[in-house]
Amino acid sequence: MDIKTVIRTIPNYPKDGVMFRDITTLWQDAAGLRTAIDQLVWPYAGVRIDKVAGIEARGFVLGGAIAHQLSVGFVPVRKQGKLPAATIGEEYDLEYGTDIVEIHEDAIKEGENILLVDDLIATGGTAEAAIKLIRRAGGTVVGAAFVIDLPDLGGRARVENMGVNVRTLCEFEGD
Numbered sequence: 001m002d003i004k005t006v007i008r009t010i011p012n013y014p015k016d017g018v019m020f021r022d023i024t025t026l027w028q029d030a031a032g033l034r035t036a037i038d039q040l041v042w043p044y045a046g047v048r049i050d051k052v053a054g055i056e057a058r059g060f061v062l063g064g065a066i067a068h069q070l071s072v073g074f075v076p077v078r079k080q081g082k083l084p085a086a087t088i089g090e091e092y093d094l095e096y097g098t099d100i101v102e103i104h105e106d107a108i109k110e111g112e113n114i115l116l117v118d119d120l121i122a123t124g125g126t127a128e129a130a131i132k133l134i135r136r137a138g139g140t141v142v143g144a145a146f147v148i149d150l151p152d153l154g155g156r157a158r159v160e161n162m163g164v165n166v167r168t169l170c171e172f173e174g175d
């Protein structure tokens with residue numbers, strides 16, 4: 001099945017000029033969700049993965065399903081102030097201003113292999129911050145998996161320049 005055909009586009013959301021790629025229409029399609037999870041996971045067959053890290057909020061849905069499929073644990077990468085125990089954080093740039101993502105400081109152990117998961121990569125700023133966090137915690141990022149790539153925004157190259165292998169399932173040009 002063609003994953004791209006079940007991703008809905010909402011023009012001018014959340015603001016004028018943005019073509020919002022809405023993955024909820026893929027999630028609500030049983031075949032679409034199953035296909036996306038299977039296609040994201042199969043390249044990592046035979047690769048040692050100790051945990052999946054998923055980025056808030058849409059990366060939680062996909063990352064949770066992938067962790068289950070791989071029979072490994074899941075680490076939430078959350079926006080600042082949402083995690084209850086001691087955290088480490090990393091700042092990243094937004095279009096206007098900055099934000100911070102955090103993980104629990106005991107979520108990843110030295111030497112663990114981590115697969116990073118999110119729904120979409122745009123500028124790559126969020127993924128870059130998550131990779132820095134995982135590395136600071138002692139983890140090795142063995143791959144970064146996304147359903148959607150917005151290639152015009154350069155995120156894939158940014159993450160690959162950090163030495164991380166990137167897997168994406170479809171591209172939307174012109175964002």
Ligand SMILES: O=P(O)(O)OC[C@H]1O[C@H](OP(=O)(O)OP(=O)(O)O)[C@H](O)[C@@H]1O
Nearest residue numbers: 056057058120121122123124125126155
């Ligand atoms: O590559 P980037 O330019 O960093 O953008 C990609 C990020 O933006 C979206 O999340 P958003 O920050 O909108 O949060 P949400 O999932 O909580 O809505 C998306 O789910 C990625 O996490």
Ligand SMILES: Nc1ncnc2[nH]cnc12
Nearest residue numbers: 019020021022120122175
């Ligand atoms: N165009 C877009 N659609 C959905 N999520 C996004 N995150 C950043 N850009 C996006």
